[in-house]
Amino acid sequence: MLKYIFKRILYMLAVLLLLSLLIYLVYNLLPVDKAADMAMQEIAANKNLNYAERYLYWQRRYGLDGGLFTRYLRWLGLTPFYDGSYNGLLQGNLGSSVAYGKPVAEVIKTPLLNTVFLNLLATTAALAITLPLGVYCARKRGGKRDFAVQVGTIVGYSVPTFIIAILFIWLFAIQLNLFPVSGMSSVGKDYTGFRAVLDRIYHFALPLIVMTFCSLGGMTRYVRASMIEALRMDCIRTARAKGLRERLVVRSHAFRNALIPIISLLVGWLIGIFSGSIMIENIFGINGIGRVYFEALSTGDNEIALAMQMFYIVIALLGNLLIDIAYGLADPRIRLG
Numbered sequence: 001m002l003k004y005i006f007k008r009i010l011y012m013l014a015v016l017l018l019l020s021l022l023i024y025l026v027y028n029l030l031p032v033d034k035a036a037d038m039a040m041q042e043i044a045a046n047k048n049l050n051y052a053e054r055y056l057y058w059q060r061r062y063g064l065d066g067g068l069f070t071r072y073l074r075w076l077g078l079t080p081f082y083d084g085s086y087n088g089l090l091q092g093n094l095g096s097s098v099a100y101g102k103p104v105a106e107v108i109k110t111p112l113l114n115t116v117f118l119n120l121l122a123t124t125a126a127l128a129i130t131l132p133l134g135v136y137c138a139r140k141r142g143g144k145r146d147f148a149v150q151v152g153t154i155v156g157y158s159v160p161t162f163i164i165a166i167l168f169i170w171l172f173a174i175q176l177n178l179f180p181v182s183g184m185s186s187v188g189k190d191y192t193g194f195r196a197v198l199d200r201i202y203h204f205a206l207p208l209i210v211m212t213f214c215s216l217g218g219m220t221r222y223v224r225a226s227m228i229e230a231l232r233m234d235c236i237r238t239a240r241a242k243g244l245r246e247r248l249v250v251r252s253h254a255f256r257n258a259l260i261p262i263i264s265l266l267v268g269w270l271i272g273i274f275s276g277s278i279m280i281e282n283i284f285g286i287n288g289i290g291r292v293y294f295e296a297l298s299t300g301d302n303e304i305a306l307a308m309q310m311f312y313i314v315i316a317l318l319g320n321l322l323i324d325i326a327y328g329l330a331d332p333r334i335r336l337g
Helices: 003-030 034-045 049-060 068-076 103-140 144-158 161-175 193-231 234-241 248-271 278-283 289-299 301-332
Strands: none
Touching: 003 161, 003 301, 034 049, 103 144, 103 193, 103 248, 103 289, 144 193, 161 193, 161 278, 193 234, 193 248, 193 278, 234 248, 248 301, 278 289, 289 301
16 A cells, blocks of 8 residues: 555656646736836836846846746756755745735635635535435435425436526525625624634635535435445345345444545545535635635736636645545545555
8 A cells, every 4th residue: 555655656756747747838928017007017117127137137036037947947946046046836926916916825825724624514515414324315215205305306416507596685684684695704894713613614604505405405315325235236236145134234334345436536525625616616705725826817816816727736646546436445445545
C-alpha cells in the first residue's frame, strides 16, 4: 500500500506540473496585462511620469518581465524575480489580485471557509438521507413506496437548481417567513461570539435545504441501483440460503459489495465541497469561493483564477488517490500497485 501511494504521489506531481504549464499558457493568451493597467493608472494621476519606466517597474514587480517560460518558472517559484528573491507558489505566494488590491490568499480565505461550511453540511445531510433511503428502496424494489420515491427523485433530479431555489424562497422565506431571502448576516446587527454563529447558521439554513434537496434525486437513484446489483450477486443468494437474517445479509454482505461504485460518488461529493456552488451562492448572496472564482473570470483577475484552478487540480488528484485507497479498503480482492 505504501509503495503504491508513493508511486501515485510521483505520478500526481508529474501531472500537476504538466497541467500547471498548460493552464498558465492558456491564461497568458488572454488580453490582460496588469502591469500596463497599473502604469496607466499612475500616468493618469501624474502626467510627468514616463510610461515605459513605470511599465517596466510593474512588470518586474509582478514577475512579468522575460520570456513566457521564465515567467512560468517564476510563478512556480523556481526562478528568481528581478531583485533575486523567490516568491512563487512553492513559497506560498498565490499572487496579488488587481481587483481587490491584496494578496490572493487573503481574498479567497473567507469565501473558501464559507463554501466548505455550507457544502460540508449539505453533503453530510444528503448522505445521511440518501444512503438509508437508497438501501431501503433497493430492498423494497417494485413496491409502492419505492415507486413514490422514484417519482420524487426523478422530479427533483430534472428540475433546475435555480427553479428549486426560487420555489423554496417563495415558500419558506416569503409565505412562511421562516428564513431570510438572502445574505449572510442580519442587517444592522453586530453580533459577536456564539450569537454571531447562530445568526450565520440561520442565514445558511435555506440554501442548505435547497442544496440538500437538489442532491437527493441523483444520489438516491445511484445508491439504489448499486444495491440492486449487489443483491443479485451469487454470494448474496448463498448467504440467504444459509439462513442468515435479511438485515445481516443487506448490512454485512450486500452493502459492502455495493460500496465500490458508491465510493466514487461519495468522494466526488466530498471533493465538490471545495468547488463551491456558483448558482446557490449568487442566488442567496453568499460570499463563497464559487462566486469569487466566477467574478475573477468575468473581470479578468487572472491571479485568482490561476490560483483557484490549481487548487481544483490538486483536490481532483487527491480525490482520485483517495478513491483507489478506499477501493482497496472496501474490497480486499482489489490489489493496489
